[in-house]
Each structure stands twice: as C-alpha cells, then as structure tokens.
Amino acid sequence: MTKDYVIGVDLGGTKILTAIADLEGNILAKVRKDTEAKKGKDVVIQRIKDTVYEVIKEIDGDLSEVKGVGLGVPGPLNISEGIIKSTPNLDFDNLNIIEELSDLNLPIFLENDANAAAIGEKWFGAGKGADNMLYITVSTGIGGGIIINKDIYHGVGDGAGEIGHITLIPDSKVQCGCGNYGCWEALASGTALIRMGREAVESDCDTKIAQLVDSPEEIDGAIIAQAFKEGDEVAKELMNQLATYLGIGLASMINVFNPEKIVVGGGVSQSWDLLKDKVSETIDKRAMSSLVEGVEVVTADLGSEVGVIGALAVALTSLDLL
Ligand SMILES: [Zn+2]
Incomplete structure (x- = not known):
C-alpha cells in the first residue's frame, strides 16, 4: 500500500531541520544537519537534499510517496519565481532555490521563515x-x-x-x-x-x-x-x-x-x-x-520546532490539504 507524505525543511544559517509527516501533519521522522554555510552554496544545497533523502529513508518511504516539500528560509523572497533575494547568513543572493532543488523532482513550496512560523502556529499551535x-x-x-x-x-x-x-x-x-x-x-x-x-x-x-x-x-x-x-x-x-x-x-x-x-x-x-x-x-x-x-x-505553542512544523504546514496548505 502506498502512503502519502509531506516534507518540511527549516533552513537556517547554522542548521537544517527536516521532517516528514503524514497528511494530517503528524511528524514521523526528523533529520538535522549543520548548514555549513561557510562551505558555500553548492554544499548547502546538497545538504538540504541529503536531509530529504535521509528523512524518507528513516521511515522506509519512497520519494514517489512525497506530495511536496515546504521550505522555510530567512530573508526576502520572490515566491512565485522561487528566488531567495538575500539571506543574512547564507551566500544565497538572488538564488533560484527551486531550480537548485529540481533533481528532487518534487513540488517545492518556498516561504519566508516568519510566515512559515505563522502558518505553523495557525494550523498546529496556539493559533x-x-x-x-x-x-x-x-x-x-x-x-x-x-x-x-x-x-x-x-x-x-x-x-x-x-x-x-x-x-x-x-x-x-x-x-x-x-x-x-x-x-x-x-x-x-x-x-x-x-x-x-x-x-x-x-x-x-x-x-x-x-x-x-x-x-x-x-x-x-x-x-x-x-x-x-x-x-x-x-x-x-x-x-x-x-x-x-x-x-x-x-x-x-x-x-x-x-x-x-x-x-x-x-x-x-x-x-x-x-x-x-x-x-x-x-x-x-x-x-x-x-x-x-x-x-x-x-x-x-511550537517552541524551537516552529520552523520545521511551519514548513510542513506550508506544504500542506499549498497542496490544499489543510
Ligand atoms: Zn527597522
């Protein structure tokens, strides 16, 4: 039987926290990695992908069962174009993050981290x-x-x-x-x-x-x-x-x-x-x-996990599942 999942990625200047959840938003597994921002853009992009592959592996799932990925990032964005305009701690200026992650072959939903936190609190927290x-x-x-x-x-x-x-x-x-x-x-x-x-x-x-x-x-x-x-x-x-x-x-x-x-x-x-x-x-x-x-x-309500729960909620709302 195939199951359906969503993934949330909280990309920060020092850590990447990625979680996989069912379509009700129940977290099934999490993977955390250092961002290693100093090593440059390509390393960070690869680490984001690695957390996605690893979190799917954690639950013995398959990439084909993932409906979409919510990605919360600091800094101003152009959401429809998938562009990170600038970030305080990452070398990501005017980066098309959706293009960079295209070999995941998954719908990626980009959101500013404060907005992602708001969406997380609205659906799963104090809001x-x-x-x-x-x-x-x-x-x-x-x-x-x-x-x-x-x-x-x-x-x-x-x-x-x-x-x-x-x-x-x-x-x-x-x-x-x-x-x-x-x-x-x-x-x-x-x-x-x-x-x-x-x-x-x-x-x-x-x-x-x-x-x-x-x-x-x-x-x-x-x-x-x-x-x-x-x-x-x-x-x-x-x-x-x-x-x-x-x-x-x-x-x-x-x-x-x-x-x-x-x-x-x-x-x-x-x-x-x-x-x-x-x-x-x-x-x-x-x-x-x-x-x-x-x-x-x-x-x-969501404490230090607000970023990753918010990213999951971004995926779920973008897919009209909430
Ligand atoms: Zn000011």
Whole structure:
C-alpha cells in the first residue's frame, strides 16, 4: 500500500531541520544537519537534499510517496519565481532555490521563515481555529506573519509582515538594523532589552543586574528577568518599558487588522509572565476598545520546532490539504 507524505525543511544559517509527516501533519521522522554555510552554496544545497533523502529513508518511504516539500528560509523572497533575494547568513543572493532543488523532482513550496512560523502556529499551535491571526516573534528582532481568512498575506512583492520596522518614536536616537531610527524592533526586541540593561549598569544605577554579571557585555534577557524576579526595581522598570513598547505596537496591529488572536513567539515570549500585565494595560489604553474585546494575545505553542512544523504546514496548505 502506498502512503502519502509531506516534507518540511527549516533552513537556517547554522542548521537544517527536516521532517516528514503524514497528511494530517503528524511528524514521523526528523533529520538535522549543520548548514555549513561557510562551505558555500553548492554544499548547502546538497545538504538540504541529503536531509530529504535521509528523512524518507528513516521511515522506509519512497520519494514517489512525497506530495511536496515546504521550505522555510530567512530573508526576502520572490515566491512565485522561487528566488531567495538575500539571506543574512547564507551566500544565497538572488538564488533560484527551486531550480537548485529540481533533481528532487518534487513540488517545492518556498516561504519566508516568519510566515512559515505563522502558518505553523495557525494550523498546529496556539493559533488553531483563528482564521484571522497575527504571529509575532520577539527575539533579537521583531518579525511576523499576517494571516487573513486562513491565508498568509504576502503583499505585492512577497515582503508583507515587516512589522518590526514600523516607526514607534520618530525622533529616537536608537538606530535599527534596517537603517531607520526608532523602529518597534529597535525599542521592543530582546536586543533592545539588553541595550537598556547595559545602559542602566553603565550609568551606575543601583541594580542587581550589575551584581549578576562580571561585565555589562554578559547582560542578556535572562539576567534582567532574573533580577526582576528577585525584586530589583531597575529590572522591573526595564521590563515595564519593554512591555509598554510591545503593547504600543500590538495596539496598532489590533487597530489595523482586527485579529482574533495574536500569537507571540521568540525568546522574549519566555518571559511573558513578567510582561503580559503591562502589555495588556497598554493595549487597553491605546487600541480601540471595540477591537480589544475580540482579540486574545497568547504565547506560541511550537517552541524551537516552529520552523520545521511551519514548513510542513506550508506544504500542506499549498497542496490544499489543510
Ligand atoms: Zn527597522
């Protein structure tokens, strides 16, 4: 008896995680390899193919039983052409990835990794059941995916969802990675929290954060969260500042999209308990109350596997199986 499968590939700058699943999305096997990005494009492409062959072998399956491959990649894309325009950690500029993988002889469905994560959370995670949903990942930056009537919204050039780069403070001195000043991402990401923590310690504030590290360079989000839990007032102020900025951005998202759910993922969501009250208070204060009533802000469910589960969901939705 032949069986039908889909494959999801989460291509990152340091690792490739590939999974095979049945058509309900139940993962049957996974293969992980280092990307070895430094060895160049051809090596990375071969490693992607190897994970596909190996994951099929893991379940004693056959290439002919695979209906399609979802591929989540970082960076801007041209989805219909199958082109990766650029990636932060891979030498893949203007690469036609679908052509490169053509000897797999399988339909390949390309998606930006944040969008893939949004699709994964929508079908298999915290967004289940919500047809209009926003996924927001808050870690070193702020990224997201917009789900409208069950489908991801791509925009005309497949670039929609760059929510981290809305300007929050026009005259801010904080420059964002995108070049602009005062972006949401520059003020409310994990990187922003670390910057605020270092500034507090360097300005000789009386704070436990300073006692928890040997030098300001060692400060990270976990250290600041720990100081907050130990009752440190400065850490509490920093977390409240971060939560306020998060809430301001989320309030705008709620006003624009009127979503049923906002799913918050990424490293910062692990400290959500310390942030959520201030975030809710800010949303209540700044978003339109008729829209706030209908939205639920929840943390993501899929953890570190969101990328690969998202890639599987991309394959399943592209094949109209979800
Ligand atoms: Zn920016």
